Amino acid sequence: MTASASLLRVQRAISRSGKRTYHDLTTLPNHKPVISHGPPGYSATSGHVVTVFGCTGFLGRYLISKLAKMGTQVIVPYRDEDDKRHLKPMGDLGQIVPMEWDIRNETQIAECLRHSDIVFNLVGRDYETKNFTYSQVLAEGAHRIAKVAADVGVPRLVHLSHLNASHNSKSKFYQSKAEGEELVKEAYNGATIIRPGAMYGYEDKLLNNLAAWPMFWKLNDARTKTRPVHVLDVAQALANLVHGSRLSRTVNLPGPSTLTHEYLLDLVSSLTFQPESRVPVVPKSVALLAARMAQIPWWPMLSPDEVERRYIDDADTNGDWDVVGVTPAEIEQHAITYVRRYRSAENFSRPPVFPARTAVVSEEVL
Numbered sequence: 001m002t003a004s005a006s007l008l009r010v011q012r013a014i015s016r017s018g019k020r021t022y023h024d025l026t027t028l029p030n031h032k033p034v035i036s037h038g039p040p041g042y043s044a045t046s047g048h049v050v051t052v053f054g055c056t057g058f059l060g061r062y063l064i065s066k067l068a069k070m071g072t073q074v075i076v077p078y079r080d081e082d083d084k085r086h087l088k089p090m091g092d093l094g095q096i097v098p099m100e101w102d103i104r105n106e107t108q109i110a111e112c113l114r115h116s117d118i119v120f121n122l123v124g125r126d127y128e129t130k131n132f133t134y135s136q137v138l139a140e141g142a143h144r145i146a147k148v149a150a151d152v153g154v155p156r157l158v159h160l161s162h163l164n165a166s167h168n169s170k171s172k173f174y175q176s177k178a179e180g181e182e183l184v185k186e187a188y189n190g191a192t193i194i195r196p197g198a199m200y201g202y203e204d205k206l207l208n209n210l211a212a213w214p215m216f217w218k219l220n221d222a223r224t225k226t227r228p229v230h231v232l233d234v235a236q237a238l239a240n241l242v243h244g245s246r247l248s249r250t251v252n253l254p255g256p257s258t259l260t261h262e263y264l265l266d267l268v269s270s271l272t273f274q275p276e277s278r279v280p281v282v283p284k285s286v287a288l289l290a291a292r293m294a295q296i297p298w299w300p301m302l303s304p305d306e307v308e309r310r311y312i313d314d315a316d317t318n319g320d321w322d323v324v325g326v327t328p329a330e331i332e333q334h335a336i337t338y339v340r341r342y343r344s345a346e347n348f349s350r351p352p353v354f355p356a357r358t359a360v361v362s363e364e365v366l
Protein backbone atom coordinates (compact mmCIF):
# COMPACT_ATOMS: atom_id res chain seq x y z
CA MET A 1 0.00 0.00 0.00
CA THR A 2 1.40 3.45 -0.91
CA ALA A 3 2.03 6.13 1.74
CA SER A 4 -0.79 8.34 0.42
CA ALA A 5 -3.28 5.43 0.44
CA SER A 6 -2.44 4.57 4.04
CA LEU A 7 -2.67 8.26 5.03
CA LEU A 8 -6.10 8.40 3.43
CA ARG A 9 -7.16 5.29 5.39
CA VAL A 10 -6.03 6.87 8.65
CA GLN A 11 -7.85 10.11 7.81
CA ARG A 12 -11.03 8.19 6.95
CA ALA A 13 -10.78 6.22 10.17
CA ILE A 14 -10.38 9.43 12.20
CA SER A 15 -13.27 11.13 10.44
CA ARG A 16 -15.50 8.03 11.02
CA SER A 17 -14.62 7.88 14.70
CA GLY A 18 -15.22 11.64 14.99
CA LYS A 19 -11.91 12.08 16.84
CA ARG A 20 -9.99 15.31 16.42
CA THR A 21 -6.26 15.73 16.73
CA TYR A 22 -4.05 18.71 17.54
CA HIS A 23 -3.34 19.55 13.88
CA ASP A 24 -7.08 20.04 13.26
CA LEU A 25 -6.92 23.14 15.43
CA THR A 26 -6.31 26.33 13.43
CA THR A 27 -5.87 29.77 14.92
CA LEU A 28 -7.16 32.36 12.49
CA PRO A 29 -5.34 35.69 12.03
CA ASN A 30 -8.01 37.32 14.19
CA HIS A 31 -6.99 34.88 17.00
CA LYS A 32 -10.21 32.84 16.74
CA PRO A 33 -9.52 29.12 17.19
CA VAL A 34 -11.27 26.91 14.64
CA ILE A 35 -11.35 23.14 14.40
CA SER A 36 -11.08 22.02 10.78
CA HIS A 37 -13.31 19.13 9.76
CA GLY A 38 -14.33 17.02 6.79
CA PRO A 39 -12.13 14.89 4.50
CA PRO A 40 -9.16 16.70 2.93
CA GLY A 41 -9.70 18.52 -0.39
CA TYR A 42 -12.88 19.77 -2.03
CA SER A 43 -15.16 19.06 0.94
CA ALA A 44 -12.77 20.14 3.71
CA THR A 45 -13.47 23.04 6.04
CA SER A 46 -10.32 24.78 7.23
CA GLY A 47 -12.15 27.51 9.12
CA HIS A 48 -10.67 30.33 7.04
CA VAL A 49 -13.03 32.76 5.33
CA VAL A 50 -11.46 34.78 2.53
CA THR A 51 -12.83 37.52 0.26
CA VAL A 52 -11.33 37.84 -3.23
CA PHE A 53 -12.21 41.11 -4.98
CA GLY A 54 -11.43 40.80 -8.71
CA CYS A 55 -12.12 37.03 -8.54
CA THR A 56 -13.81 36.99 -11.96
CA GLY A 57 -10.56 37.80 -13.78
CA PHE A 58 -7.67 35.73 -15.09
CA LEU A 59 -5.76 35.17 -11.84
CA GLY A 60 -8.93 35.03 -9.74
CA ARG A 61 -10.18 31.65 -10.99
CA TYR A 62 -6.88 29.90 -10.16
CA LEU A 63 -6.67 31.46 -6.72
CA ILE A 64 -10.28 30.53 -5.89
CA SER A 65 -9.68 26.96 -7.03
CA LYS A 66 -6.61 26.64 -4.79
CA LEU A 67 -8.33 28.26 -1.82
CA ALA A 68 -11.44 26.11 -2.16
CA LYS A 69 -9.34 22.93 -2.35
CA MET A 70 -7.78 23.88 0.99
CA GLY A 71 -11.25 24.00 2.55
CA THR A 72 -11.43 27.79 2.68
CA GLN A 73 -14.81 29.47 2.43
CA VAL A 74 -14.47 32.10 -0.29
CA ILE A 75 -16.62 35.19 -0.77
CA VAL A 76 -16.62 36.04 -4.47
CA PRO A 77 -17.82 39.59 -5.20
CA TYR A 78 -19.07 39.90 -8.77
CA ARG A 79 -20.53 42.55 -11.10
CA ASP A 80 -22.04 40.42 -13.85
CA GLU A 81 -24.19 37.36 -13.02
CA ASP A 82 -22.55 35.23 -15.71
CA ASP A 83 -18.95 36.08 -14.80
CA LYS A 84 -18.91 34.16 -11.53
CA ARG A 85 -20.70 30.98 -12.58
CA HIS A 86 -17.49 29.00 -13.21
CA LEU A 87 -16.32 29.72 -9.65
CA LYS A 88 -19.26 28.12 -7.87
CA PRO A 89 -18.35 24.43 -8.58
CA MET A 90 -14.77 24.97 -7.35
CA GLY A 91 -15.82 24.27 -3.76
CA ASP A 92 -18.39 22.12 -2.01
CA LEU A 93 -21.89 23.45 -1.28
CA GLY A 94 -21.69 26.67 0.71
CA GLN A 95 -17.94 27.10 0.26
CA ILE A 96 -18.12 29.60 -2.60
CA VAL A 97 -20.37 32.52 -1.71
CA PRO A 98 -21.10 34.99 -4.53
CA MET A 99 -22.07 38.56 -3.54
CA GLU A 100 -22.90 41.43 -5.87
CA TRP A 101 -20.77 44.55 -5.44
CA ASP A 102 -19.85 47.91 -6.86
CA ILE A 103 -16.36 49.27 -6.31
CA ARG A 104 -17.89 52.69 -5.48
CA ASN A 105 -20.22 51.33 -2.81
CA GLU A 106 -18.60 51.13 0.64
CA THR A 107 -21.61 49.40 2.21
CA GLN A 108 -21.40 46.57 -0.32
CA ILE A 109 -17.63 46.29 0.16
CA ALA A 110 -18.15 46.03 3.92
CA GLU A 111 -20.83 43.34 3.42
CA CYS A 112 -18.40 41.34 1.29
CA LEU A 113 -15.50 41.38 3.75
CA ARG A 114 -16.99 41.66 7.22
CA HIS A 115 -16.69 37.91 8.02
CA SER A 116 -13.32 37.32 6.39
CA ASP A 117 -9.96 36.88 8.01
CA ILE A 118 -8.07 37.69 4.78
CA VAL A 119 -9.02 39.97 1.90
CA PHE A 120 -7.33 39.73 -1.50
CA ASN A 121 -7.71 42.66 -3.87
CA LEU A 122 -7.13 41.42 -7.43
CA VAL A 123 -9.13 44.21 -9.05
CA GLY A 124 -7.37 45.68 -12.05
CA ARG A 125 -7.94 46.75 -15.62
CA ASP A 126 -5.16 47.42 -18.09
CA TYR A 127 -7.28 49.74 -20.25
CA GLU A 128 -9.60 52.62 -19.37
CA THR A 129 -13.34 52.44 -20.04
CA LYS A 130 -15.98 55.13 -20.36
CA ASN A 131 -17.02 54.39 -16.78
CA PHE A 132 -13.64 54.02 -15.06
CA THR A 133 -10.23 55.65 -15.43
CA TYR A 134 -7.07 53.82 -14.29
CA SER A 135 -6.93 55.95 -11.19
CA GLN A 136 -10.56 55.26 -10.24
CA VAL A 137 -10.00 51.49 -10.31
CA LEU A 138 -6.35 51.00 -9.35
CA ALA A 139 -5.94 53.84 -6.85
CA GLU A 140 -9.31 55.10 -5.54
CA GLY A 141 -10.94 51.64 -5.66
CA ALA A 142 -7.95 50.01 -3.96
CA HIS A 143 -7.96 52.73 -1.32
CA ARG A 144 -11.69 52.21 -0.65
CA ILE A 145 -11.27 48.45 -0.14
CA ALA A 146 -8.27 49.01 2.17
CA LYS A 147 -10.10 51.68 4.17
CA VAL A 148 -13.23 49.55 4.64
CA ALA A 149 -11.06 46.50 5.56
CA ALA A 150 -9.31 48.61 8.21
CA ASP A 151 -12.61 50.05 9.53
CA VAL A 152 -14.25 46.63 9.76
CA GLY A 153 -11.12 45.17 11.39
CA VAL A 154 -10.16 42.53 8.82
CA PRO A 155 -6.88 41.06 10.13
CA ARG A 156 -5.06 40.80 6.78
CA LEU A 157 -5.14 42.50 3.39
CA VAL A 158 -3.27 41.35 0.28
CA HIS A 159 -3.18 43.87 -2.55
CA LEU A 160 -2.17 42.99 -6.12
CA SER A 161 -0.03 45.60 -7.80
CA HIS A 162 2.42 45.25 -10.72
CA LEU A 163 6.16 44.63 -10.98
CA ASN A 164 6.51 47.90 -12.91
CA ALA A 165 4.41 50.11 -10.61
CA SER A 166 6.18 53.46 -10.51
CA HIS A 167 5.25 57.12 -10.07
CA ASN A 168 7.83 58.04 -12.72
CA SER A 169 6.60 55.61 -15.35
CA LYS A 170 5.49 56.88 -18.76
CA SER A 171 2.48 54.56 -18.48
CA LYS A 172 -0.61 55.85 -16.66
CA PHE A 173 -1.44 52.24 -15.72
CA TYR A 174 1.89 51.78 -13.89
CA GLN A 175 1.54 55.23 -12.30
CA SER A 176 -1.93 54.38 -10.98
CA LYS A 177 -0.64 51.06 -9.63
CA ALA A 178 2.04 52.96 -7.67
CA GLU A 179 -0.55 55.46 -6.44
CA GLY A 180 -2.78 52.52 -5.41
CA GLU A 181 0.05 50.91 -3.40
CA GLU A 182 0.65 54.14 -1.52
CA LEU A 183 -3.03 54.71 -0.75
CA VAL A 184 -3.49 51.10 0.40
CA LYS A 185 -0.52 51.33 2.79
CA GLU A 186 -1.86 54.65 4.09
CA ALA A 187 -5.37 53.28 4.75
CA TYR A 188 -4.42 49.81 6.03
CA ASN A 189 -1.46 49.33 8.30
CA GLY A 190 0.48 46.15 7.46
CA ALA A 191 -0.95 45.33 4.01
CA THR A 192 0.91 42.82 1.83
CA ILE A 193 1.66 44.27 -1.60
CA ILE A 194 2.23 41.66 -4.32
CA ARG A 195 3.95 42.72 -7.53
CA PRO A 196 3.82 40.01 -10.22
CA GLY A 197 5.37 40.30 -13.67
CA ALA A 198 3.31 39.67 -16.84
CA MET A 199 1.39 36.43 -16.26
CA TYR A 200 0.77 33.68 -18.83
CA GLY A 201 -1.87 30.95 -18.82
CA TYR A 202 -4.99 29.90 -20.74
CA GLU A 203 -6.76 33.27 -20.58
CA ASP A 204 -3.66 35.49 -20.66
CA LYS A 205 -2.93 38.57 -22.70
CA LEU A 206 0.64 37.52 -23.31
CA LEU A 207 0.99 34.21 -25.19
CA ASN A 208 -2.49 34.51 -26.75
CA ASN A 209 -1.75 38.03 -27.87
CA LEU A 210 1.71 37.11 -29.19
CA ALA A 211 0.09 34.35 -31.27
CA ALA A 212 -2.80 36.47 -32.55
CA TRP A 213 -1.22 39.94 -32.89
CA PRO A 214 2.56 39.55 -33.38
CA MET A 215 2.62 42.98 -34.99
CA PHE A 216 2.04 44.76 -31.67
CA TRP A 217 4.96 42.89 -30.05
CA LYS A 218 7.37 44.06 -32.71
CA LEU A 219 7.14 47.63 -31.42
CA ASN A 220 10.52 48.92 -30.16
CA ASP A 221 12.10 46.40 -32.60
CA ALA A 222 10.90 43.66 -30.18
CA ARG A 223 13.82 44.55 -27.90
CA THR A 224 11.68 45.27 -24.82
CA LYS A 225 12.63 43.04 -21.89
CA THR A 226 9.96 41.16 -19.99
CA ARG A 227 9.92 38.67 -17.09
CA PRO A 228 6.90 36.42 -17.70
CA VAL A 229 5.54 34.39 -14.81
CA HIS A 230 3.18 31.41 -14.75
CA VAL A 231 -0.27 32.35 -13.41
CA LEU A 232 -0.41 29.13 -11.34
CA ASP A 233 2.81 30.09 -9.56
CA VAL A 234 1.35 33.46 -8.58
CA ALA A 235 -1.94 31.82 -7.49
CA GLN A 236 0.01 29.32 -5.35
CA ALA A 237 2.05 32.14 -3.81
CA LEU A 238 -1.18 33.93 -2.84
CA ALA A 239 -2.79 30.74 -1.52
CA ASN A 240 0.30 30.06 0.64
CA LEU A 241 -0.21 33.42 2.34
CA VAL A 242 -3.43 32.15 3.94
CA HIS A 243 -1.54 29.82 6.28
CA GLY A 244 1.52 31.97 6.92
CA SER A 245 1.77 34.83 9.36
CA ARG A 246 1.01 38.42 8.38
CA LEU A 247 3.48 39.69 5.80
CA SER A 248 3.65 43.49 6.02
CA ARG A 249 5.87 44.15 3.04
CA THR A 250 6.11 44.34 -0.74
CA VAL A 251 6.70 40.99 -2.46
CA ASN A 252 8.07 41.03 -6.03
CA LEU A 253 7.09 38.02 -8.14
CA PRO A 254 8.82 38.30 -11.54
CA GLY A 255 9.39 35.28 -13.76
CA PRO A 256 12.72 33.45 -13.40
CA SER A 257 14.20 34.80 -16.69
CA THR A 258 14.35 38.13 -18.44
CA LEU A 259 13.37 37.64 -22.07
CA THR A 260 12.99 39.95 -25.03
CA HIS A 261 9.75 40.22 -26.99
CA GLU A 262 11.79 38.92 -29.92
CA TYR A 263 12.46 35.66 -28.07
CA LEU A 264 8.81 35.33 -27.07
CA LEU A 265 7.72 35.82 -30.70
CA ASP A 266 10.22 33.12 -31.74
CA LEU A 267 8.97 30.81 -29.00
CA VAL A 268 5.32 31.14 -30.00
CA SER A 269 6.06 30.73 -33.69
CA SER A 270 8.22 27.58 -33.03
CA LEU A 271 5.64 26.01 -30.75
CA THR A 272 2.73 26.69 -33.09
CA PHE A 273 4.63 25.85 -36.32
CA GLN A 274 3.40 29.14 -37.70
CA PRO A 275 5.78 31.14 -39.91
CA GLU A 276 7.31 34.23 -38.30
CA SER A 277 5.26 37.35 -38.89
CA ARG A 278 6.58 39.45 -41.78
CA VAL A 279 4.72 42.58 -40.71
CA PRO A 280 7.18 45.51 -40.60
CA VAL A 281 8.04 47.26 -37.34
CA VAL A 282 5.58 50.15 -36.95
CA PRO A 283 6.96 53.48 -35.64
CA LYS A 284 5.67 54.49 -32.21
CA SER A 285 3.81 57.56 -33.52
CA VAL A 286 1.86 55.41 -36.00
CA ALA A 287 1.09 52.78 -33.35
CA LEU A 288 -0.16 55.49 -30.97
CA LEU A 289 -2.39 56.99 -33.69
CA ALA A 290 -3.81 53.55 -34.54
CA ALA A 291 -4.40 52.83 -30.85
CA ARG A 292 -6.24 56.16 -30.41
CA MET A 293 -8.50 55.31 -33.35
CA ALA A 294 -9.02 51.81 -31.91
CA GLN A 295 -10.70 53.44 -28.92
CA ILE A 296 -13.76 54.39 -31.03
CA PRO A 297 -15.54 50.97 -30.96
CA TRP A 298 -16.90 49.89 -27.58
CA TRP A 299 -14.92 46.64 -27.36
CA PRO A 300 -11.36 46.82 -25.99
CA MET A 301 -8.50 46.94 -28.47
CA LEU A 302 -4.88 48.00 -28.06
CA SER A 303 -4.93 51.21 -26.01
CA PRO A 304 -2.40 54.08 -26.31
CA ASP A 305 -1.16 53.25 -22.80
CA GLU A 306 -0.54 49.66 -23.84
CA VAL A 307 1.56 50.94 -26.76
CA GLU A 308 3.55 52.97 -24.23
CA ARG A 309 4.02 49.84 -22.07
CA ARG A 310 5.43 47.89 -25.04
CA TYR A 311 8.45 50.23 -24.82
CA ILE A 312 9.00 49.79 -21.07
CA ASP A 313 11.37 47.09 -19.82
CA ASP A 314 10.24 45.09 -16.78
CA ALA A 315 11.75 46.28 -13.51
CA ASP A 316 15.07 44.70 -12.65
CA THR A 317 14.21 43.92 -9.02
CA ASN A 318 15.00 40.58 -7.39
CA GLY A 319 12.19 38.06 -6.91
CA ASP A 320 10.90 37.30 -3.40
CA TRP A 321 9.68 33.79 -4.21
CA ASP A 322 11.36 32.23 -1.18
CA VAL A 323 9.09 34.36 1.06
CA VAL A 324 5.98 32.77 -0.47
CA GLY A 325 7.39 29.25 -0.76
CA VAL A 326 7.15 28.80 -4.55
CA THR A 327 9.80 28.13 -7.20
CA PRO A 328 8.67 29.84 -10.42
CA ALA A 329 8.66 27.82 -13.64
CA GLU A 330 10.36 28.79 -16.90
CA ILE A 331 7.95 29.75 -19.69
CA GLU A 332 9.17 26.87 -21.91
CA GLN A 333 7.83 24.36 -19.36
CA HIS A 334 4.20 25.42 -19.86
CA ALA A 335 3.87 27.53 -23.02
CA ILE A 336 2.90 24.58 -25.25
CA THR A 337 -0.19 23.92 -23.10
CA TYR A 338 -1.47 27.40 -23.81
CA VAL A 339 -0.51 27.90 -27.46
CA ARG A 340 -1.21 24.43 -28.88
CA ARG A 341 -4.64 25.69 -29.96
CA TYR A 342 -2.92 28.00 -32.50
CA ARG A 343 -1.47 25.00 -34.37
CA SER A 344 -2.99 23.72 -37.59
CA ALA A 345 -4.73 20.32 -37.49
CA GLU A 346 -1.81 18.48 -39.10
CA ASN A 347 0.68 19.90 -36.61
CA PHE A 348 -1.52 19.57 -33.55
CA SER A 349 0.17 16.54 -31.94
CA ARG A 350 3.78 17.18 -32.97
CA PRO A 351 6.28 17.44 -30.10
CA PRO A 352 7.23 21.01 -29.15
CA VAL A 353 10.25 22.63 -30.78
CA PHE A 354 12.02 25.37 -28.81
CA PRO A 355 14.09 28.17 -30.33
CA ALA A 356 17.67 28.69 -29.10
CA ARG A 357 17.73 31.04 -26.15
CA THR A 358 20.06 33.43 -27.92
CA ALA A 359 17.73 36.37 -27.49
CA VAL A 360 17.50 35.78 -23.76
CA VAL A 361 18.82 38.69 -21.80
CA SER A 362 19.51 36.98 -18.50
CA GLU A 363 18.45 34.22 -16.18
CA GLU A 364 17.92 35.54 -12.71
CA VAL A 365 19.51 33.74 -9.79
CA LEU A 366 16.62 33.46 -7.39
Ligand SMILES: NC(=O)c1ccc[n+]([C@@H]2O[C@H](COP(=O)([O-])OP(=O)(O)OC[C@H]3O[C@@H](n4cnc5c(N)ncnc54)[C@H](OP(=O)(O)O)[C@@H]3O)[C@@H](O)[C@H]2O)c1
Binds near residue numbers: 080161
Ligand atom coordinates in the same frame (compact mmCIF):
# COMPACT_ATOMS: atom_id res chain seq x y z
N1 LIG B 1 -2.44 39.71 -15.93
C1 LIG B 1 -1.20 40.10 -15.74
O1 LIG B 1 -0.31 39.80 -16.54
C2 LIG B 1 -0.84 40.92 -14.52
C3 LIG B 1 0.50 41.22 -14.24
C4 LIG B 1 0.81 41.93 -13.11
C5 LIG B 1 -0.17 42.36 -12.25
N2 LIG B 1 -1.48 42.06 -12.54
C6 LIG B 1 -2.51 42.52 -11.58
O2 LIG B 1 -3.02 41.38 -10.94
C7 LIG B 1 -4.43 41.57 -10.69
C8 LIG B 1 -5.22 40.45 -11.32
O3 LIG B 1 -4.89 40.40 -12.70
P1 LIG B 1 -5.84 39.70 -13.76
O4 LIG B 1 -5.03 39.46 -14.98
O5 LIG B 1 -6.57 38.58 -13.13
O6 LIG B 1 -6.87 40.88 -14.11
P2 LIG B 1 -8.20 40.76 -15.00
O7 LIG B 1 -8.31 39.46 -15.67
O8 LIG B 1 -8.22 41.98 -15.85
O9 LIG B 1 -9.36 40.83 -13.88
C9 LIG B 1 -9.56 41.97 -13.21
C10 LIG B 1 -10.65 41.84 -12.20
O10 LIG B 1 -10.91 43.16 -11.74
C11 LIG B 1 -12.29 43.41 -11.84
N3 LIG B 1 -12.55 44.82 -12.17
C12 LIG B 1 -11.97 45.55 -13.15
N4 LIG B 1 -12.49 46.79 -13.16
C13 LIG B 1 -13.40 46.82 -12.15
C14 LIG B 1 -14.28 47.82 -11.66
N5 LIG B 1 -14.33 49.04 -12.20
N6 LIG B 1 -15.10 47.50 -10.64
C15 LIG B 1 -15.08 46.26 -10.07
N7 LIG B 1 -14.27 45.28 -10.51
C16 LIG B 1 -13.45 45.55 -11.54
C17 LIG B 1 -12.81 42.52 -12.94
O11 LIG B 1 -14.19 42.31 -12.71
P3 LIG B 1 -15.22 42.07 -13.94
O12 LIG B 1 -15.02 40.64 -14.32
O13 LIG B 1 -16.53 42.35 -13.31
O14 LIG B 1 -14.83 43.03 -15.01
C18 LIG B 1 -11.96 41.27 -12.73
O15 LIG B 1 -12.55 40.46 -11.75
C19 LIG B 1 -4.78 42.94 -11.25
O16 LIG B 1 -4.66 43.89 -10.23
C20 LIG B 1 -3.69 43.18 -12.28
O17 LIG B 1 -3.46 44.54 -12.51
C21 LIG B 1 -1.84 41.35 -13.64
